[in-house]
Amino acid sequence: MQNLSQVLAASATPESLQSVLNITISTCVDISNALKKGSLAGILGMAGNENVQGEEQKKLDVISNDMLKDALLACPAVRAIASEEEDDIVPAHTDGEYLIAFDPLDGSSNIDINAMVGTIFSLYRQTGDNPATEQDFLIQGKEQVAAGYVLYGPSSMLVLTTGKGVNMFTLDPDTHTFLLTRENVQVAQDTQEFAINMSNQRFWADSMQNYVNNLVAGKNGSRNKDFNMRWVAAMVGDVHRILCRGGIFIYPWDNKDPSKPGKLRLMYEANPMAMLLEQAGGKAHTHTQRILDIQPEAIHQRVAVILGAANEVDKCLSY
Ligand code: AFP
8 A cells, every 4th residue: 555655756746845745744643643632632622812713713723733834834845834823924935935825723613522623735836036925825726736634533534636636545543654545536426415504594695595495305396306415514524525425515605794705715725625626526616716716815815615526516506
């Protein structure tokens, strides 16, 4: 069974990119170990801070963010980092080649119930003579050179693309290495499974309400087939299920808070997941455009997300 380093070397991934990926992923192994200790390590509960988006940070968000930040800033190939938990970008090495955006612990409200969480990351290649600024990060998602996540579940799994398909790795707890367990993942074009937070239904656009009403109507409605619903409440878990057995995941535009066009963050969640889905033959859109074509306006920008089985995403957009 091939390990991550062997797979990266075999796919001719540039050494500088390998170094950033290796440091990111080995830090995720440390995060996985910290999570395993759970309350035994005295690390659960609120840290008493709020992040830039006004949400309460759990202590493990802070810990994971600091671990990734310290490791990546020390890596010579890193030009700058942007994190969901940092107000501003943090420049690293002016002569570094890579910008990395990450959500250190997606789905952090799942921590206290010992459910799935994950680290999501997205890399861009960029060089320059001056220290990086926020402006440098405002690059369309289609320019990503690598994207992935580490899912902390019953086993820890790495799902990675460097633009040549999607591979899944499982963490061997004995050797602390990721071993290739599924190659060239493909998402089926059709599905009978959807994921959406139904409690927001009254805030959605009429067209989204109609689409979901037809899913729920199943064989009694115009779709003429029954659908099942799943909601992990951590995007990383819902996207993982779709990559493993298909489906559609939606966090739609809603009118709950007019200042937010969606809940999910473009740079830390939507872009990396959109790259993975497209590399696996699926689709990823907002209600108006392909996610990877969005020109970002700010690093903490939020967007609506509709991603998964290609035909089902098209069906949703047709509403
Ligand atoms: P947290 O990391 O703050 O828990 O947010 C997770 C998330 O952004 C995303 O991973 C989930 O899909 C979504 O929020 C869940 O949102 P609901 O709270 O509406 O279920």
